[in-house]
Amino acid sequence: MAKMEVGILGATGIVGQRYVSLLADHPWFEVRVVSASQASVGKKYREAAKWFIEPPMPEDIGELVVTPPDPQLFKREGVELVFSALPSEVAKQVEEDFAAAGFAVASDASAHRYDPDVPILIPEVNPSHLQIIEYQRRNRGWSGFIVTGSNCTTIGLVMTLKPLLDAFGIKRVLVATMQALSGAGYFGVPSMAILDNIIPYIKKEEEKVSSEPQKILGRFENGKILPANVPIGASCHRVNVLDGHTEAVFVELGRKASPEEVAKVFKEFQPEPQQLKLPTAPQPPIIVREEPDRPQPRFDRYAGEPPRAKGMAVVVGRIREEPVFETGIKYMLLSHNTIRGAAGNSVLTAELLKAKGWL
Numbered sequence: 001m002a003k004m005e006v007g008i009l010g011a012t013g014i015v016g017q018r019y020v021s022l023l024a025d026h027p028w029f030e031v032r033v034v035s036a037s038q039a040s041v042g043k044k045y046r047e048a049a050k051w052f053i054e055p056p057m058p059e060d061i062g063e064l065v066v067t068p069p070d071p072q073l074f075k076r077e078g079v080e081l082v083f084s085a086l087p088s089e090v091a092k093q094v095e096e097d098f099a100a101a102g103f104a105v106a107s108d109a110s111a112h113r114y115d116p117d118v119p120i121l122i123p124e125v126n127p128s129h130l131q132i133i134e135y136q137r138r139n140r141g142w143s144g145f146i147v148t149g150s151n152c153t154t155i156g157l158v159m160t161l162k163p164l165l166d167a168f169g170i171k172r173v174l175v176a177t178m179q180a181l182s183g184a185g186y187f188g189v190p191s192m193a194i195l196d197n198i199i200p201y202i203k204k205e206e207e208k209v210s211s212e213p214q215k216i217l218g219r220f221e222n223g224k225i226l227p228a229n230v231p232i233g234a235s236c237h238r239v240n241v242l243d244g245h246t247e248a249v250f251v252e253l254g255r256k257a258s259p260e261e262v263a264k265v266f267k268e269f270q271p272e273p274q275q276l277k278l279p280t281a282p283q284p285p286i287i288v289r290e291e292p293d294r295p296q297p298r299f300d301r302y303a304g305e306p307p308r309a310k311g312m313a314v315v316v317g318r319i320r321e322e323p324v325f326e327t328g329i330k331y332m333l334l335s336h337n338t339i340r341g342a343a344g345n346s347v348l349t350a351e352l353l354k355a356k357g358w359l
């Protein structure tokens with residue numbers, strides 16, 4: 001099978017670099033164009049990107065010359081699919097321009113997440129929401145389309161709520177997060193602010209963690225996504241960890257379930273991407289650790305098999321009863337914020353789009 005040519009918008013940033021790394025040697029996709037701001041345009045990628053992730057920069061991508069985010073330039077290179085890691089305020093217009101020009105856009109920016117005709121896709125949770133693409137195209141007169149991923153903290157949470165909702169029902173959820181520095185971008189949190197410290201506020205984060213799951217867990221019906229009703233209270237905090245968001249989750253289930261039953265439901269979660277054996281789908285999607293002191297960011301952030309799915313699994317531990325609620329359960333979870341929470345989720349979405357004939 002010939003590989004599909006793809007482009008990356010915002011390719012030099014933290015999430016953009018993850019795309020470059022995850023798409024190196026991808027069996028279905030080949031990076032053809034890397035794009036960034038005027039400050040980077042015209043430079044070779046290796047000069048424009050301050051590379052700060054573990055796997056070395058792929059040699060061939062380092063040689064590409066960074067372009068502006070111009071759909072015509074991408075078209076000339078044969079690109080059909082673009083991954084967007086742009087700041088939200090830039091993404092709004094640029095992503096629309098690409099969709100109007102016929103590109104499939106898989107985005108991590110929040111600019112279009114809340115548009116009623118744009119899905120927030122977590123491939124393991126709401127693959128049926130892809131059907132809204134037809135309505136989006138019709139509404140907007142686009143030959144292309146936009147699919148977004150959720151906020152990085154939401155992804156890990158919703159991946160665990162979905163099997164619980166299906167098995168037991170959920171009355172309400174409380175979550176306290178411990179979020180990594182990379183979630184704020186390279187220049188996000190000054191070292192003087194975070195060393196020896198915790199910052200108990202992340203702008204707009206609690207609102208996103210409470211509201212995005214309603215759309216993701218909602219039902220697609222007659223061209224609309226009808227929101228779920230799973231009340232979520234969140235308290236979000238920045239901690240001195242490089243990568244990997246940790247979350248303490250308290251769930252009032254619809255009916256009583258033991259920690260063993262909950263662990264079984266997590267372990268048996270086998271949604272569509274896993275059944276289809278998509279290249280970046282982690283097997284299993286949720287890993288349950290039995291040790292009392294796991295998950296931990298240093299040991300669990302790259303969880304996921306096969307090797308292409310490193311950092312794609314959500315790791316859960318410390319599943320126990322929560323006696324404050326009659327049907328309460330609590331657990332810790334960890335997910336890699338720039339892989340599972342951003343670039344990896346969108347690559348998996350693109351694989352699902354291809355497997356289902358949208359590309």
Ligand SMILES: NC(=O)c1ccc[n+]([C@@H]2O[C@H](COP(=O)([O-])OP(=O)(O)OC[C@H]3O[C@@H](n4cnc5c(N)ncnc54)[C@H](OP(=O)(O)O)[C@@H]3O)[C@@H](O)[C@H]2O)c1
Nearest residue numbers: 010012013014015036037040085086088109152183185342
């Ligand atoms: N970090 C995470 O964990 C995470 C998780 C989920 C979602 N997101 C979302 O993903 C997006 C990227 O986040 P990030 O952390 O990777 O940000 P970042 O490190 O600041 O990178 C931003 C990228 O956008 C480019 N850019 C900036 N202004 C531009 C313009 N006017 N035109 C074209 N390109 C422009 C930058 O290019 P230059 O290098 O040339 O400036 C850079 O490549 C954001 O919308 C963020 O909210 C981030």
